[in-house]
Amino acid sequence: MKVNTPLKFTIFSSFLISLLLVFFFYLTNYFFLKVLIPLKFYFSSFLFLSICSGLVIYMLLELYINRKIRLLFRTVQNYKNTSSDSKLNMNEDVLSASEVTILKLAKKNSDELLKLKAEEKFRREFIGNLAHELKTPIFSIQGYILTLLEGGLEDSTVNKKFLNRALKGAERMNKIIMDLDMISRFESERINLQIEENNIVEICQEIYESLELNAKENNISLNFAKNYVNPIMVQCDRDKIGQVIQNLLINAIKYSEPDSQVFIRFLDVESNILIEVEDNGPGIHEKHLNRLFERFYRVDKSRARNEGGTGLGLAIVKHIVEAHGHRVQVKSAEGEGSIFFFTLTKN
The missing domain is CATH 3.30.565.10 (Histidine kinase-like ATPase, C-terminal domain)
Known part of the structure; x- marks a missing residue:
């Protein structure tokens, strides 16, 4: 018999305790007191003891389990850092309250996890896009400068044209950075509107x-x-x-x-x-x-x-x-x- 629930434990324990008490009572009467008592008395005693001991054991178990659950419930409440109006009420159904609180906490953590995943995805995309946007003007500027260094500086028509192109690439980079700075200031509320x-x-x-x-x-x-x-x-x-x-x-x-x-x-x-x-x-x-x-x-x-x-x-x-x-x-x-x-x- 698997004793894996409070009710099963109560039944098993009360049965065993009642059986031992009745057996001890029987041995005492038969061998020491030499008194013959009808079997139905032992049976009635067994039932009475089973019920009484079962109630006592179950109440003790309930008290012990509730105490543990209240401790868990307080831990959950402290973790949630909730306001004073949602503190533990010692008169409420602690099992139901614990279940509701834990479910809410699980949902909150799940929502926060989804939000973090979305933010991480956005961050990766943003960094990738920023790198891609800056790569084009940087490579262009690099190419024009290398061309000039390899002899283009001697040709006045070539060096002016390539310098202008490099300037446009630098201006594009500056525009990207200025726009990002403006967005950053809006997001951090550092821009005062007139x-x-x-x-x-x-x-x-x-x-x-x-x-x-x-x-x-x-x-x-x-x-x-x-x-x-x-x-x-x-x-x-x-x-x-x-x-x-x-x-x-x-x-x-x-x-x-x-x-x-x-x-x-x-x-x-x-x-x-x-x-x-x-x-x-x-x-x-x-x-x-x-x-x-x-x-x-x-x-x-x-x-x-x-x-x-x-x-x-x-x-x-x-x-x-x-x-x-x-x-x-x-x-x-x-x-x-x-x-x-x-x-x-x-x-």
């Missing part, structure tokens, strides 16, 4: 003018969805939101088809102004949408690098908009173009 009342139409018009030449080179026209005569006042940091609009427009120009248009529209949504930037590009597959605002994430990797992008423009957009207490999102489907949109608090 929130003021601004006309968002005016901000967009200024960005239009600064990108006009770039758009014309691609035969793309930048337009408002309609003629916004009246100013639309919002609460924002003018320079930072200008950078958001600029990054979104540069992205739209880069991916729009030639001889197409890029639109900006404004919509009044309760206490906010919704700003949309719509292009006529090839659209974005659904699988890319959730990761579009990650650092260095590219839908078309080769095209983006060839056109000089750092892969950080949309990540900067995300951090600036979130620093204003809002979110930036995208609606897109393959072959239908894309609409990037975000809100700002209206004045």
Whole structure:
């Protein structure tokens, strides 16, 4: 008989103790007292002793086990470092409470493990992407300098051309580092926004003018969805939101088809102004949408690098908009173009 549960142990122990007591009582009466007692008395005594001893043993076991479980429960509670309102209540069902607490702790640890795995995956991807982004300009600069050292310096036409190319590579590296520094400062909340009342139409018009030449080179026209005569006042940091609009427009120009248009529209949504930037590009597959605002994430990797992008423009957009207490999102489907949109608090 396997005695591996408190109930089985209680039954076995009470049976053995009662049997020994009755047998001892029988031997005492028969050999020493010389008294004959009916067998049914011994049987009744056996049942009575079994029940009484069983109850006593079970209560002692329950007390012992509960004490051990309470100790375990306190250890779990201390490990969780919970607030005072969730301390152990000595009158509650300690087994149920322990089970609930341990299950919660297991779930919490499981969630933390998944989060750590996701962070580790992101870290590996980020380091790999950063190395890849910096490798191209570094190798280019190295190649141009080696060419100059091997005799190119003597040719004035060659050395100037190669020095200019090396300079462009250095400028690209500097742009990547500056963008990463900005993202880092946003993530550590080391950037103080200058929130003021601004006309968002005016901000967009200024960005239009600064990108006009770039758009014309691609035969793309930048337009408002309609003629916004009246100013639309919002609460924002003018320079930072200008950078958001600029990054979104540069992205739209880069991916729009030639001889197409890029639109900006404004919509009044309760206490906010919704700003949309719509292009006529090839659209974005659904699988890319959730990761579009990650650092260095590219839908078309080769095209983006060839056109000089750092892969950080949309990540900067995300951090600036979130620093204003809002979110930036995208609606897109393959072959239908894309609409990037975000809100700002209206004045």
